[in-house]
Amino acid sequence: MRQMMVVMSTMEQWSSLKSLQQQSSGDKHLKFTFSSLGPNQICDLTVDGRSVSLLYADLNQDMTEEGISQALDGCFKSCTDGVSTFLLLIQGGHYTKRERRMLETLQAHFGAEALKYLVVISLEGGKVADTLDDALLELLNMCNGRYCRITSSAARDELGALLKVLDRMLAENGMTGYTEAMLIEARKRSTEDSAMQILKRKVQEVKEQERAFKQQMQQQEERRAKEMEELKARHAEERKKEAAEKKQCETKKESLEEAVMSHGAMLQLQMSASDDDDTEAVSVILLGLSGSGKSSALNLILERAGNQYSINESSQEPPQPTLFCERKEAFAAGRRLILVDTPELWDEDGLEHLDLLKDCLALSLPGPHVFLLVLQLGRFTQGECEMLGHLQRIFGRDFAEHAVVLFVRFDCDQRRPQGINDYVAGAHATLQDLIRKCGSRFYELNVTKSQNALSYPQVKDLFLGINKLVASHGGRSYVTRRFSVQELQGRKKGIGERKEGALEGNYLLRDA
Template identity: 25%
Template sequence: MSGVKNHRFGGAADPSERRLVLVGKTGVGKSAAGNTILGREAFESELSPSSMTSECQKAKGDVEGRKVAVIDTPGLFDTNFTQEEVLNRIKMCVSLSAPGPHAFLVVLQLGRFTQEEKETVRMIQTTFGEDAAKYTMVLFTHGDQLKKQTIEGFISESPDLKAIIRTCYDRYHVFNNEIKDPKQNSQLLDKIDKMTMANGRSYYTNAMFLRAEEAIEKEKERLLKEMKAERQRELQQLRTKYVGTACRREENHLHIRYQNEARARAERSNDFTAAPAVAIGAACGAAIGGVFGIIGGPIGLVVGVAAGAAVGATVGAIAVRVSDGCHVQPQASDHKNSLLLVKGSRRQKPSDELRIIVVGKTGGGKSAAGNTILGRRAFESELSPSSRTAQCQRAEGEVGGRKVAVVDTPGLFDTNVNEEEVMKKIKACISLSAPGPHVFLVVLKLGRFTPEEEETLRMIGRTFGEEAARYSLVLFTHGDRLKKQTIESFISKNERLKEMIQVFHNRYHVFNNEAGDREQTVQLLEKMDRLTVDNGGGHYTARMYRNAQRASKKEKRRLLKELKAAEQQMRSVLEAEVQRDMKTTGQTVKKDRCLLQ
């Protein structure tokens, strides 16, 4: 609770002022929404792969005769900061709304409702507690993308999004930041006034925030306690296992030893009936008692926990990497698909057509890009919170006097399908490009370059191997958002994005899927032709795919080997500890032996 004092936001209230705090994922249009509300450029808002808002900012204005204070906050999922750092900054921002905000506006960009969006809302709700829900409203940006669709129709297509809206008492609004329509501001403020009236003209208070902080601390303590107890249980199970093993070894050793001694005594006294059993029982009992006595003591506990924590950390790290490697396990169907590449296709000869596979995150505009390339509506493309492409689809056409085949793939990070299932489907899509694609068109939506975008590129690389980069080209969609900015300037603003582009041999292109300009398609095909020439006129082959799968298997075997080595290290540490403990029982064993003689 030491950090709570730094986040207090008590102060004198202006009864006529409406205080609004904008929160949400980086790149969704928070700053632009703040500017739209105030009717002026109060906050810096420019298309960039990195967040433009790194610190709290406050601006005031008079809107439709009402005093309004808007607090802009840093965006979640910015690759430049950890989530903990961002959340701490957002907490500090609340102090700018003293004595407390009337509304938290959770900003979501109209488009796919992915895991990042879902996690954004969850983190905000956790940070400000249950009380905050009464003061929260969802603000959708980029309302122009709805076109003839209603916001209610859009929300109804995603159960996850509907659930989020319900937690906000079904309060939401839509903004089009590109138009200067004062009516959308008036409607938003009317909804906020209605919400404030429903809350008895109150606002989110410092007491509510302190309760949320206390709840977070209690939850942390509970989780740490559970983790500690679980670690102790696992460690005790391992100790018990290896103590039993050591005891059995000692038992066998003593059994042989005392049997020999008993035989020697029997030869002298003809009495060797009870001695071996008594000796073995006493020795093993002493060993077990000594071991558990030490293990239960503070020194044994500290040594055990320290060793278990050190080795356990290694095992955990390797296990994560093994899990990561498992995403690219070849399936039986994958081998069949690679065979299809070898056998070829009943369609055009390899030299007759340009074959393109479109891959990327859900909502990036893959299907729309395919339609733009072909110059017709070959793939279903409509604004939706869920992915429209559930299966592989192929469409063909003649573009600039040449035959082109486009294969559309399911999107990554769709909340309705797990990633493993999506990757299986994407692998299956390769067969539709037989005998192999000339180009992997990696689609990225212009905006913030978040961990989801970064992981999208990595997953594609892991699945198709290092050689696939030679046949890949990054396609940025929603080019209209650049306005007067160049794509080179956009890329230069984020080091990680620059590095990713370099992996793809600095090949990229920009599409505006809304424009009917065929020149952008001609330019893209020219870049693809240069790519193909650089590759000696070839295409991505079945051999390359099999190599990628073999490399995946090899990496998995290596990681499993490391995991086994770490497990063996754990055994060695525990056995060494047991052996040390067994030595402390040596005097007891000697005494038992003396009693037998």
């Protein structure tokens, strides 16, 4: 059946979509055909032989909620011979009050079920938001990250990505799309909710009458009690004044003593504590072979922790190979997060690099709390088969109890990539054994350009998994008996001094 999308947007955004027709007129693989059907406008879009019809009703700014509902309902009823879904157009990543009003009307008329069949498109031809605001991020989370950006310079590829997102949405939620039966059920629930509200209102009125009567009786009792309290208060005030001067002197004395003690405790704390207090932080060490995607995953986690979506993501250079341990920090899932990136901690003969091991443990203080084993999805080599054995020899036999497996997915040509659960179920026996020893804790992270928006809920799930693992150990960090805390603290201080010296040297060279 034909795929048809009910479009929610202002006339300005619909006109921006129309302008793509002129800008892409020379591309034979991309075709726009605009027509009218009664009060509605239709755009038949064809990308590389794939077609979808967009139905739009003019939603002007002065429309009431009832008018918006009738316009959307008219578009939906025009989709009788196709698979119906919904499309929200925004401009440059800006989610305004007008679009929020349209979404609220959609949910009120079509029910929460409509969000399962919703895709958000940002038309980016002018001013573009640096980051997505909280309201839009919450919407993307509810519609499972279905967010596409369309620019005139890459319209064909980005519209092709939209069709892939549409296929995945239908595969996950039902190939029939949003149906008339769903609309009938939504209206039925709305009617039932209205009847329940009327009943609740009547019950509330009865309660208010009863409350008013009780309040009247209580006021009479309070008046009598107040007269007694005023008499007692006059006597108490006299006694209070007598004790006030004595208490004032005692209070001044106690305040001075407390200030002296507080100042002494603060000096002692400053002498004993490190420069940066990490006691409430959760520390994570990223481990894996070269090329597994540790640095790519780390960069994406830092972006998502800051609610950032890169605007020029396609022009970013791939991360360089990691040569030394590096510490990054972010605030995620309500707590401070320390992330330590590492190169390989052992050589081809399985011998550990002792200095790198000490560095990663020192930089992870007061942890480590969690070890993140990074594997590239679809690649499991002999080196990765032996990885768990190397890590247990380096960190200790209890290493796997604090480990989480993270699969990194890079760009692929599959229209419907294999799900992570299916991949693990059919994986090599050694990989399945590794995951089992790590408590069957595994997550997936897309670092692809075309699937970028899907990484937002994935990073959120990863944070929840990390916090859950830390909580299961009572918030305690992993203890490595090979090195003392004092030795690691000294090494961490030395790393900081070397970095400061390198920065100062670079500064002097620039001035020379």
